[in-house]
Amino acid sequence: MDQLAAMAAFVRAVETGSLSAAARSLPSSLTSVSRQISALEEHFGTRLLLRTTRQLALTDDGRILYERAKSILGEVKEIEAALARDPHQPSGRIRLSSPSLVGRLVIAPMLVEFLRRYPAISVDLLLIDRTVDMVEEDIHLAVRIGRLRDSQLVTRKLTDLQMIVCAAPDYLARRGEPRTPDDLADHDCLAFSDSPGSAAWRFADGSKTGRKFRISGRLWMNSLDALVAAARDGAGIVRVPSWQVQSDLSSGRLRRLLLDHEPAPTPLHLMLQPSRLASPKIRAFVDYLVEQWGKIDAFRALSARQ
Template sequence: MDRLSAMATFVRAVDTGSLSAAARSLPSSLTSVSRQISALEEHFGTRLLLRTTRQLALTDDGRVLYERAKAILGEVKEIEAALSRDRHQPSGRIRVSSPSLMGRLVIAPLLAEFLRRHPALSVDLLLVDRAVDMVEEDIHLAIRVGRLRDSQLVARKLADLRMIVCASPAYVAARGVPATPGDLAHHDCLVFSDAPGSAEWRFADDGKTGRKIRISGRLWMNSLEALAAAAKEGAGIVRVPSWQAEADLAAGRLVRLLTGYEPAPTPLHLIFQPSRLASPKIRAFTDYLVERWRGIDPFTARPPANE
């Protein structure tokens, strides 16, 4: 059995919804399609498909094989493209994931120039505030905030992300300025989280970054953009990326607080699977993003020198 060919047939059968439809699209005979899938089931020692008169249904093992096989077949195409004669001409579609706010305000404006440079490329930008499963969700590149766990993924550092605490001048005038992170317990804090409840804000302590303060805010949202808008209206103290607040700080709509306790910046990476390292389109997008990111100053914004 040609295992790669059998997996391709299996994926086609699932995508088309029936063995006969897979046979027509390949093209191949219905007998050949059925034989290849049966051979896969025998090889793995498990049932992959539940066949009915109208449709196919994946078993749990079948779903695992489908997701992995689809990723493997995609990687094979990447290798073929990298070794082809026109490997210096990137083509195809790139699937990229990014945190929502960063994707809208930073990544999306950079894509027009990238597409002009590479007319044979297309981009799918997925905006999600969670860590995606790059294999199961067929993501080629992901922008990841924070220190990376040990993994087999390849990472290119883009910038350092600095989190800052700020509030509106009206709030500060009414409630005062917190002198230390501990004073936040006596203030109205605006909490960003995937689920309502308390959160932890990290601060520097004697030059270290290990001090965490538990925050129980009166207002919770799962959108940093909405929280920043509420902060500008005087709802309370918010913790946001420095690049997001730069314009509001410059215009005086927000005031930067607790600058002496700001922790070290968090790294921002672009990650992808090692198997895609040779892919022309992955190299093109990675190099472009690293090049353009160098000009985005707010990502390295430091506390004011006089504070």
């Protein structure tokens, strides 16, 4: 059995919805496609497809194979394309996932220069505020915030993110400035969440992880940009990454609060599968991202305690 050809037939059958449609698009015969998929099922010792007169349905094992096979076939195509081009010029497509705020405000602007440097590379930037399954979702690289559990993935630390609280001078003139995290219970706090409810912000208390303090959330949004705009207008106290409000702090539109109680910085990592390390396009992108982030950090250090 030609496993690559069999996997291609299997993937095409799933995507077209029938064996006959897969045979027409390959092109191949219906008999050949049917035999290839049967050979895969015999090879793996499990049923991959449930076949009815009208449609195909994936079994649980079939779904696993479909995701893996699609990724493998994609990599084979990229290898073929790379070998057909200048071997010294990285090429192919990169699929990168990132938390939406970091991706939109930091990573997306970096991509312009990267694409200019490497005209044979394309980038898919997926803004996803959840942990992705890099294998099943065919993600080459993922940016993740927070401390990582033990993983088989390769990690590269990009930076540390400092969460701060701040408010407009107008709000502080009306309501006073909180001196301790406990004081936030008596203030109008602007909470970031997909669903309103009880909220707590973490502050340093001498322990390694810090302590969560309940806040009084009068305004809830699932957009940090909108919350920062509301804070500028005097609506209350907001908690955001320091880099997001650097210009507001420098101009005086917002004031940084509770500096002595700020929690330890949260690491930001770039993650990839070990098998991707040999890919020239991945190495080029990782090196570029680290280079660009270093420039941003040098700038941030100048105003870290404003």
